[in-house]
Amino acid sequence: MAEKQNKIFYDETQLPKECLMYSEQNLGETKIKREENLREIISWIDEDSQLKLHVHSNVWLMYFLRSTKFQIEKAKRKLRRYYTMRIERVEWFSNRDPFLPEIAELLDLGVFLPLKQKDDQNRQVIIIRTAAHDPKIHTQNNVLKVGKMLLDLILHFDEKISIYGVVAVFDLKNVTLGHALQLPPTMIKRMVECWESYPCRTKRLEFVNAPAYVNAFLNTFRFFMTTKMKSRVCVTTDKPSINAKLPKELGGNGETYKELAEYWKSRAQESRQWYRDMETISKYDEIKN
Numbered sequence: 472m473a474e475k476q477n478k479i480f481y482d483e484t485q486l487p488k489e490c491l492m493y494s495e496q497n498l499g500e501t502k503i504k505r506e507e508n509l510r511e512i513i514s515w516i517d518e519d520s521q522l523k524l525h526v527h528s529n530v531w532l533m534y535f536l537r538s539t540k541f542q543i544e545k546a547k548r549k550l551r552r553y554y555t556m557r558i559e560r561v562e563w564f565s566n567r568d569p570f571l572p573e574i575a576e577l578l579d580l581g582v583f584l585p586l587k588q589k590d591d592q593n594r595q596v597i598i599i600r601t602a603a604h605d606p607k608i609h610t611q612n613n614v615l616k617v618g619k620m621l622l623d624l625i626l627h628f629d630e631k632i633s634i635y636g637v638v639a640v641f642d643l644k645n646v647t648l649g650h651a652l653q654l655p656p657t658m659i660k661r662m663v664e665c666w667e668s669y670p671c672r673t674k675r676l677e678f679v680n681a682p683a684y685v686n687a688f689l690n691t692f693r694f695f696m697t698t699k700m701k702s703r704v705c706v707t708t709d710k711p712s713i714n715a716k717l718p719k720e721l722g723g724n725g726e727t728y729k730e731l732a733e734y735w736k737s738r739a740q741e742s743r744q745w746y747r748d749m750e751t752i753s754k755y756d757e758i759k760n
Contacts, residue, residue, distance in 0.1 A: 486630055493593075494634045499541045508536050508543050515547060534626065534633040534670035552668040560661065562612040563619050567746045569739040573613050574620075578739055580604055581732030583618040585625050586725065590715035593635040594674055595625060598718065600642050600728070606649035611658060619665075621735055623749065624742055626671060636672035640711050642721065644680035656691055663695040677713065678706045679721065 494500040509529055535553070539545035557564045569578060584598040604614055626632055654662075666673055678685060685706060693701050705712065710722035717723025718731065726734075739746075 486634070490631055490634050494537060498537050498634065500537065504541055505533070505536075508541055508546070509533070511543055512536070512546060512550070530630060531670075533630075537633045538670045538672050549668065549670065552664075553670060556665060556668045560665070563616045563665075565750060567616060567620050567750060569620065569736070569743055569746065573609070574617060575736070575740075577604060577609060577613060577617045578736035579732060581728045581735070582614050583621050584718070584728060584731040584735060585621060586715060586717075586731070587734070588716050588725070589631075589635070590638060590713050592674075592714075593631065594713075595629070595632045595635070595637045595671075596713060596715045596717075597622070597637060597639050598642060598721070598728075598731075599639055602642075602644060602646040602650050603728075606647070606653050611653035615662065615665075620739060620746065622669065622671075624738060624745075626669075627745070632671050636674040638675040638677065638713055638715075639673065640713070640721070641676070641678045642680055643678055643682065643685060644720075646682065651688060654691075659691050660695045663692060663700075667697065667700065673700065674703065675713070676700070676704045677711050678704070679709070679711050681706050681708055 491500065509532060512532055512535075513529075532550075535546045535550045536543075539549055567574070569575060580600075580603045582600050582603045584600065586596040586598070590596050599618065678689065689704065689706065693704065696704075711717060715723070716725040718725050719727050
């Protein structure tokens, strides 16, 4: 553990006071609880020979505490699940070079598009275009890899997401049987486990432009979801119900899918070295069951 971790300071954050006030009111975060929980979780990591993080910061640990509303044991379990996932799912968390042709092409297509502006509740909105890729050309694992790459990037650059959470909008327009066949139950189970292991609060999962048969398909997702996650699923044939500056393709007056794709491809490729560094530091030596 780095020497600075022996001192429990939270001076790395750039959060304004109103964000911390919101977190106190909604997540139970206070200065005392923050320092006590950080001290305990850092001590736990130091003493656990099977959880050796090469690098972490107090700010990053706060993501896990906030996502579990400062229930320290739940935060520990989530932390372990998160790093276990990154070890086990090498198909998503290794070789994450944004200049690789198969990755660059999916970035061009815009399979995963965070909006630049938050919704009216300060939540990060992410558009997931489930049919933007060609299932005959692109593997589902590479599609998911690109999604995790951009999710990691926005979490890294915007700590507010750890407080206000995320809304995922799945655009199902033009989805085909070929896309559905890329998602057998094993893949769906892994996807749901990944959503629930990330240290950000998923506030809503909204499926739009949904074909008539979508509920039968979504039942497989629901089977693996927690009760809380199930309650946050919404299906509509119309535009999203959230109040945000949506892309033109979803009936809004925001940037187009193409414009967003160009922006995020540029951000990802500018962060090439960061992805390399993260691939190294996100691993720990052994997994404790």
